[in-house]
Amino acid sequence: xxxxxxxxxxxxxxxxxxxxxxxxxxxxxxxxxxxxxxxxxxxxxxxxxxxxxxxxxxxxxxxxxxxxxxxxxxxxxxxxxxxxxxxxxxxxxxxxxxxxxxxxxxxxxxxxxxxxxxxxxxxxxxxxxxxxxxxxxxxxxxxxxxxxxxxxxxxxxxxxxxxxxxxxxxxxxxxxxxxxxxxxxxxxxxxxxxxxxxxxxxxxxxxxxxxxxxxxxxxxxxxxxxxxxxxxxxxxxxxxxxxxxxxxxxxxxxxxxxxxxxxxxxxxxxxxxxxxxxxxxxxxxxxxxxxxxxxxxxxxxxxxxxxxxxxxxxxxxxxxxxxxxxxxxxxxxxxxxxxxxxxxxxxxxxxxxxxxxxxxxxxxxxxxxxxxxxxxxxxxxxxxxxxxxxxxxxxxxxxxxxxxxxxxxxxxxxxxxxxxxxxxxxxxxxxxxxxxxxxxxxxxxxxxxxxxxxxxxxxxxx
Numbered sequence: 001x002x003x004x005x006x007x008x009x010x011x012x013x014x015x016x017x018x019x020x021x022x023x024x025x026x027x028x029x030x031x032x033x034x035x036x037x038x039x040x041x042x043x044x045x046x047x048x049x050x051x052x053x054x055x056x057x058x059x060x061x062x063x064x065x066x067x068x069x070x071x072x073x074x075x076x077x078x079x080x081x082x083x084x085x086x087x088x089x090x091x092x093x094x095x096x097x098x099x100x101x102x103x104x105x106x107x108x109x110x111x112x113x114x115x116x117x118x119x120x121x122x123x124x125x126x127x128x129x130x131x132x133x134x135x136x137x138x139x140x141x142x143x144x145x146x147x148x149x150x151x152x153x154x155x156x157x158x159x160x161x162x163x164x165x166x167x168x169x170x171x172x173x174x175x176x177x178x179x180x181x182x183x184x185x186x187x188x189x190x191x192x193x194x195x196x197x198x199x200x201x202x203x204x205x206x207x208x209x210x211x212x213x214x215x216x217x218x219x220x221x222x223x224x225x226x227x228x229x230x231x232x233x234x235x236x237x238x239x240x241x242x243x244x245x246x247x248x249x250x251x252x253x254x255x256x257x258x259x260x261x262x263x264x265x266x267x268x269x270x271x272x273x274x275x276x277x278x279x280x281x282x283x284x285x286x287x288x289x290x291x292x293x294x295x296x297x298x299x300x301x302x303x304x305x306x307x308x309x310x311x312x313x314x315x316x317x318x319x320x321x322x323x324x325x326x327x328x329x330x331x332x333x334x335x336x337x338x339x340x341x342x343x344x345x346x347x348x349x350x351x352x353x354x355x356x357x358x359x360x361x362x363x364x365x366x367x368x369x370x371x372x373x374x375x376x377x378x379x380x381x382x383x384x385x386x387x388x389x390x391x392x393x394x395x396x397x398x399x400x401x402x403x404x405x406x407x408x409x410x411x412x413x414x415x416x417x418x419x420x421x422x423x424x425x426x427x428x429x430x431x432x433x434x435x436x437x438x439x440x441x442x443x444x445x446x447x448x449x450x451x452x453x454x455x456x457x458x459x460x461x462x
Contacts, residue, residue, distance in 0.1 A: 001032075001062075001066045001068050002030060002031070002032035002036050002060040002061070002062045002066060002067070002068040003030060003031050003032065003060075003068065004030045004058055004059070004060045004068045004069055004070035005027070005028040005029050005030045005031075005070065006026045006027060006028055006030070006058040006070040006071070006072040007026055007027075007028035007072060008026075008072050008073040008074070008075070009021065009025050009026055009072070009073075009074055009075070010074075010075045010077060011025075011046065011074055011075070011076055011077070012076075012077050012078070012079055013046070013047070013048065013051070013076060013077070013078045013079075013080065013113065013114070014080075015080055015113060016113070017047055017048040017078070017080075017113045017114050018045070018046070018047055019045070019046040019047075019050075019076055020044060020045050020046070021041060021044050021046075021056070021074060022041065022044070023039035023040050023041040023044075023058055023059075024039065025041070026041055026056060026058050026072045026074065027039055027058060030058070030060045030068075030070075032060065032062035032063070032066070033062075034062050034063045034064055035062060035063050036060050036061065036062050036063075037061055037062060037063050038059075038060070038061040039058065039059070039060050039061075040058075040059045041056050041057065041058050041059070042056060042057050042059070043056060044056070046074070046076045048078060048113065048114030048115060048143070050076045051076045051077065051078050051114065051143075051144055052075065052076060053073050053074075053075050054073070054074045054075070054076055055071050055072070055073060055074075056071065056072055056073075056074045057069050057070070057071050058070050058071075058072060077144075078113055078114050078142070078143075078144040078146065079144075079146065080112075080113035080114075080142075080146060081146045081147070081148045082110060082111060082112035082113070082117045082140040082141070082142045082146055082147070082148040083110060083111045083112070083140070083148065084110045084138055084139075084140040084148035084149055084150035085107070085108040085109045085110045085111075085150060086106050086107065086108055086110075086138040086150035086151060086152035087106055087107070087108035087152055088106070088152050088153040088154070088155070089101065089105050089106055089152065089153075089154055089155070090154075090155045090157065091105070091126065091154060091155070091156055091157070092156075092157050092158075092159055092160075093126070093127075093128065093131070093156060093157065093158045093159075093160060093193065093194070094160070095160055095193060096193060097127055097128045097158075097160075097193035097194055098125065098126070098127055099125070099126045099127075099130075099156055100124060100125050100126070101121060101124050101126075101136070101154060102121065102124065103119035103120050103121040103124075103138060103139075104119065105121070105154075106121055106136060106138050106152040106154065107119050107138060110138070110140040110148070110150070112140065112142035112143070112146070113142065113146075114142055114143050114144055115142060115143040116143075117140045117141055117142045117143075118140075118141045118142075119138065119139070119140055119141075120138075120139045120141075121136050121137065121138050121139070122136060122137050122139070123136060124136070126154070126156045128158065128193060128194035128195065128223075128224075130156045131156050131157065131158050131194065131224055132155065132156060133153050133154075133155050134153070134154045134155070134156060135151055135152075135153060135154075136151065136152055136153075136154050137149055137150070137151055138150045138151070138152060157224075158193070158194050158222070158224040158226065159226065160192075160193055160194075160226065161222075161226045161227070161228040162190055162191065162192035162196060162220040162221070162222045162226060162227075162228045163190060163191050163192065163228070164190045164218055164220045164228045164229060164230040165187070165188040165189045165190050165191075165230070166186055166187065166188050166190075166218050166230045166231070166232040167186060167187075167188040167232065168186075168232050168233045168234070168235070169181060169185045169186060169232070169233075169234050169235070170234070170235045170236075170237060171185075171206065171234060171235075171236055171237070172236075172237045172238070172239050172240075173206070173207070173208065173211070173236065173237070173238045173239075173240060173273060173274065174240070174273075175240055175273055176273060177207055177208045177238075177240075177273035177274050178205065178206070178207055179205070179206045179207075179236055180204055180205045180206070181201060181204050181206075181216070181234060182201070182204070183199040183200055183201040183204075183218065184199075185201075186201050186216060186218045186232050186234075187199055187218060187220075190218070190220045192220070192222040192223075192226070193222075194222055194223050194224055195222060195223045196220060196221070196222055196223070197221050197222055197223045197225075198220075198221045199218065199219070199220050199221075200218075200219045200221075201216050201217065201218050201219070202216065202217055202219070203216060204216070206234070206236045208238065208273065208274035208275065208303070208304075210236045211236050211237065211238050211274065211303075211304055212235065212236060213233050213234075213235050214233065214234045214235070214236060215231050215232075215233060215234075216231065216232055216233070216234050217229050217230070217231050218230050218231075218232060237304075238273070238274050238302070238304040238306065239306065240272070240273045240274075240302075240306065241272075241302075241306050241307070241308045242270060242271065242272035242276060242300040242301070242302045242306060242307070242308040243270060243271045243272065243300075243308065244270045244298055244299075244300040244308040244309055244310035245267070245268040245269050245270050245271075245310060246266055246267065246268050246298045246310045246311065246312035247265075247266065247267075247268040247312060248312050248313040248314070248315070249261055249265055249266065249312070249313075249314050249315070250314075250315040250316075250317060251286065251314060251315070251316055251317070252316075252317050252318065252319060253286070253287070253288065253291070253316060253317070253318045253320070253331055253332070254331070255320070255331050256331060257287055257288040257318075257331040257332045258285065258286070258287050259285075259286045259287075259290075259316055260284055260285045260286065261281070261284055261286075261296075261314055262284065263279050263280060263281050263284070263298075266281050266296065266298050266312050266314075267279050267298060267300075270298070270300045270308075270310075272300070272302035272303070272306070273302075274302055274303050274304055275302065275303045276300055276301070276302055276303070277301050277302055277303045277305075278300075278301045279298065279299070279300050279301075280298075280299045280301075281296050281297070281298055281299075282296050282297040282298075282299070283296045283314075286314065286316045287332075288318070288329075288331070288332030290316045291316050291317065291318050291332075292315065292316060293313050293314075293315050294313065294314045294315070294316060295311050295312075295313060296311065296312050296313075296314050297309050297310075297311055298310050298311070298312060318331065318332065320332070323336045323337060323350050324336060324337055324338035324352075326338055330350070336349050336350045337349060337350050337351050337352040337353070338352065339352035339353060339354045340354055341353075341354060341356065346365070347363060347364060347365035348364065348365030348367045348368035348369070350368065351365070351367040351368040352367065353365045353367035353368070357374070358372075367393070369394070372393070372394060373392065373393060373394050373395065373454065374391075374392070374393040374394070375392050375393075375442070375444075375454060375456065375458075376390055376391045376392070376458065377456075377457070377458055377459065378458060378459040378460070378461060379391070379425075379458070379460065379461075380460075380461050380462060381424040381425040381433070381460065381462060382462050388424055389421055389422055389423055389424050390421070390423045390424075390425075390458060391421045392419060392421060392444070395419050395420075395421060395444075396420070396421075398446045398447070399418045400417075400418070400446075400447055400448035401417070401418060401419060401444060401445060401446045401447070401448060402415070402416075402417050402444070402445040402448050403415065403416045403417075403419040403442065403443075403444050403445075404442065404443045404444075404445075405423075405440050405441070405442045405458070406440065406441045406442075406443075407434075407438070407440060407441075408438075408439065408440075408441070410441075412428060413427050413428050413434060413440065414426075414427070414428050415428060417448065425460050425462075433462075434460060437459075437460070437461055437462070438459070438460055439457050439458070439459050439460075440457065440458050440459075440460065441455070441456070441457055442454075442455060442456060442457070442458055443455045
């Protein structure tokens with residue numbers, strides 16, 4: 001009977017995950033007196049499934065057909081490193097600023113000799129701090145603990161736009177008609193996961209042309225260049241009052257007792273930051289009742305409804321005469337000649353003529369009508385103070401006149417040059433009076449040139 005001596009051995013799987021042994025690999029000098037004709041080992045092939053200790057049987061056959069066997073341990077090992085293959089990838093941060101990858105995201109077909117390898121990647125989580133290119137390591141571990149590594153680039157991107165929150169604002173123009181705002185006046189807590197780089201607002205300056213509601217745009221840019229916008233309203237107001245400036249004036253009443261001023265005469269360069277819409281004065285017309293100092297009010301209204309006022313003194317003077325010496329100057333006197341007839345209807349307004357005589361019917365009263373000569377046809381020189389002299393109206397307008405009076409027989413009884421309406425019936429050359437109740441013939445030479453211009457009869461009744 002053969003004597004079988006065997007030994008344990010260690011065998012490595014090849015890259016295909018297989019291994020084969022020979023009887024000689026486990027034979028440890030087996031022998032037989034007549035010689036061994038055959039040695040076999042079983043099993044003699046191994047795969048990944050056999051990694052570890054495997055019992056095999058070594059069988060020896062001698063020349064006489066005697067058979068003997070011995071078992072030993074064949075330890076199968078897999079020392080083949082996995083093949084780690086990686087690929088670059090792109091990942092986006094979410095709204096919370098985080099991103100996660102798995103090994104599968106960067107695995108590019110990694111393999112192992114025995115079985116499906118276990119894949120891990122590190123790092124696998126990313127935040128805003130990782131925006132850009134990041135190197136990660138893919139670890140490939142097979143079932144037998146063999147490990148291979150590969151690196152990949154994970155590009156982290158932030159495509160999440162900022163959250164823009166706005167609020168409306170109201171601003172007032174300054175004295176120069178300008179106003180401005182900052183982004184902080186419109187921003188109402190805008191945010192971004194990875195942080196805000198800048199906040200701007202346009203437009204941010206305003207003038208008088210913008211009074212009212214204006215639309216502005218708030219622009220928020222985050223640290224990764226993402227931009228978001230929102231619109232708000234900016235109400236521009238103008239509360240600046242106009243500057244009202246006045247000048248004092250003096251005016252004279254005209255012949256109708258009236259005077260007036262203009263707004264421009266009172267206004268002394270009033271101004272406003274946004275322009276003046278209107279200027280008015282409380283009183284522009286004056287009459288006799290306003291002689292002296294009068295306070296007027298200048299009101300300046302700007303284009304946005306703001307108003308300012310200032311006062312001025314308008315001094316009204318009256319330089320007209322006082323025809324009837326009643327203390328009321330003529331242009332303010334409704335009856336300049338104080339004859340009880342209003343000037344508006346008086347046919348001789350500056351000469352007293354209460355009876356409104358107008359013998360030539362030319363609309364001008366006899367008392368002031370230089371072309372109207374009224375020759376009394378009778379007078380009564382009896383000393384009662386009434387009609388005591390012969391009156392020739394307007395004779396005083398003819399200082400060269402010659403007046404002659406004759407009796408019925410042609411004798412001259414009275415003559416006067418530049419007659420003064422003072423003949424009381426006395427005869428020429430003496431102080432005796434003419435006979436009573438007599439008619440006399442008169443002749444009047446107005447120019448004293450010898451031509452008789454007026455003639456007729458007068459009657460003297462005592």
